[in-house]
Amino acid sequence: MSNDGAPVRRSRRGSGAVTLHDVAKLAGVAPITASRALSSPTQVSAEVLRKVTEAVSRTGYVRNVLAGGLASTRSRLVAAVVPTIAGPVFLQTVQSLTEALAERGYQLMLGQSGYVNSREDALLEAIIGRRPDGIVLTGILHSPEGRKRLLAAGIPVVETWDLTPTPLDMLVGFSHVEVGRRVAGFLHARGRRHLAVVAGDDERSRLRHDAFAEAARAAGLPPVPIKRVPAPTTLKSGRAALAELLAEHPAVDAVFCSSDLLALGVMIEAQSRGIDVPGRLAVVGFGDLEFAADLQPSLTTVRIDGAAIGRQAAQFIVERAEGRQVGERVVDIGFSIVERDSA
Amino acid sequence: MSNDGAPVRRSRRGSGAVTLHDVAKLAGVAPITASRALSSPTQVSAEVLRKVTEAVSRTGYVRNVLAGGLASTRSRLVAAVVPTIAGPVFLQTVQSLTEALAERGYQLMLGQSGYVNSREDALLEAIIGRRPDGIVLTGILHSPEGRKRLLAAGIPVVETWDLTPTPLDMLVGFSHVEVGRRVAGFLHARGRRHLAVVAGDDERSRLRHDAFAEAARAAGLPPVPIKRVPAPTTLKSGRAALAELLAEHPAVDAVFCSSDLLALGVMIEAQSRGIDVPGRLAVVGFGDLEFAADLQPSLTTVRIDGAAIGRQAAQFIVERAEGRQVGERVVDIGFSIVERDSA
DNA sequence: GTGAAAGCGCTAACAA
């Protein structure tokens, strides 16, 4: 032991965990070599790889991604911002995003912006502070300053669930206007004449329903009453909205709802009033949530492939982070009208 | 300019973003002083605070939390592990957890373990690699090695949604056994004699339903048939399960479901067969999801305050991270039976 | 109240 006299100045700092240095020492190589053995095994000799692998498993070493991220300016962290995770709409997207990222060694950090933009600033600060390799935005960012900050931070941004005319950066979505038009045409073609809307109070649903109303007008149908309910939408507000709607517009024979949950509420209210669906009233939902097919009657609805949105967003961000240039930066994921019994 | 001769070796590394050094220089103080102005403003003079604040807003500086975390060995990151986020059960918990953490300057990183434990190892590695200040586990961690690794990493762990007899560390939950007993008593007291169960295939629901069946037996009721459906539970599987159940046990007059979604499926199937609920069949759900109160008939169910679980978990972890010792490390959040029309 | 020095644990850049 060469501990002769001089005090062993073991620093009190640090986590005390096994570091790459420990592993390297045990394997008899330089730290950088151990690092390479872990991140690009093909670049080291078989012998080194073996020794390092063994040292890792003997020590239980787990790489400190924070330190790695600091050194490489790549955090392998992706932030997802949703209004709230509690609405079932974006769940599939968040789920598939998490999975697709995890498969490639990235993690998801979750941020909830709420439906008001008060917390948005603090949220952005928290996100930018982590230097994520990308941000996935669901729903449009409210404030122009927010958009500016994001751009200024140089973080790749994927906006989803909409096809905005002026994307910040990358975009995965579909046309809400087209949805509105197509559903109006669908109902019109099936002989419905008194169309109505029950909708959550958010930007995207407004796009759909303005287009819906406009298409109805263009087809020569009477004006479309629109009942707005606060976001997030609930079964309860669907029931209440139908009650109000029928009181004011008894002739209504078709309702387009901005979510399947709302549609379920409308159907339950109709049923409890003895109104036949679809005989007397057609109901169309939005989202094709898992329960839609199994309702009685089964729900006709607009299907969005939320999981595909998540996967595509993950791919965009990973490609960008790894320096591969992405060709097309806007993807229209499309939608389809799933025709079932309720309309 | 003292740029005489010697080349200005500007490194090509780094993100190019504004750093604390830039802010400090602009404010005319040392970096450490700028750091203090930002993290503990009370420790610097008013003058310094003013200058630093101004420099921050002029440069648009956002602190690099990765670097801070590396230096302080506190990442201000908390990992949440759920089987899948797509089931509505844990949503409230994840939502309130995210919010409660954000309020205290912590962020949530989301991990999905799936209902099989194949991905669990990779997930744990990814989590530990980020050196989170805490982990919130929902549902028991499957493998003993996983438990060992977590403990070895020295990361505070909060287990939720259950009251395991041998907690890893901290615990926020309720007794599933007690739920089963109480619901059995509830149905028995209302004159039901032929109890049955429709349940998702997970550990916690098994606890509830074994206790439910046992309580029924103890009360002298006939054996309780249990229909298991794969997790995650769906409306569809609820419908199918009731159909099977009635075929095999036509006398059944009460069904306890392991989720509200399952209960909704059971109710819809009953309705489509002309079986009166609650007259001929009582239905009890689990979770008190937001739609439960507005079904027709409204759903009697077991209410768990998922948001309270999230808040308490956040508090546990933050207190631990900030060195404050937590007194009681196990909290029983309780539950209640919400009596509505379906039973 | 303020600052200088020394890392946190890792990887980019350059060299051999």
Added chain:
DNA sequence: TTGTTAGCGCTTTCAC
């Protein structure tokens, strides 16, 4: 293929 050096951007420790 492997190693040396010099940071990444921040905060701890210790001194004034």
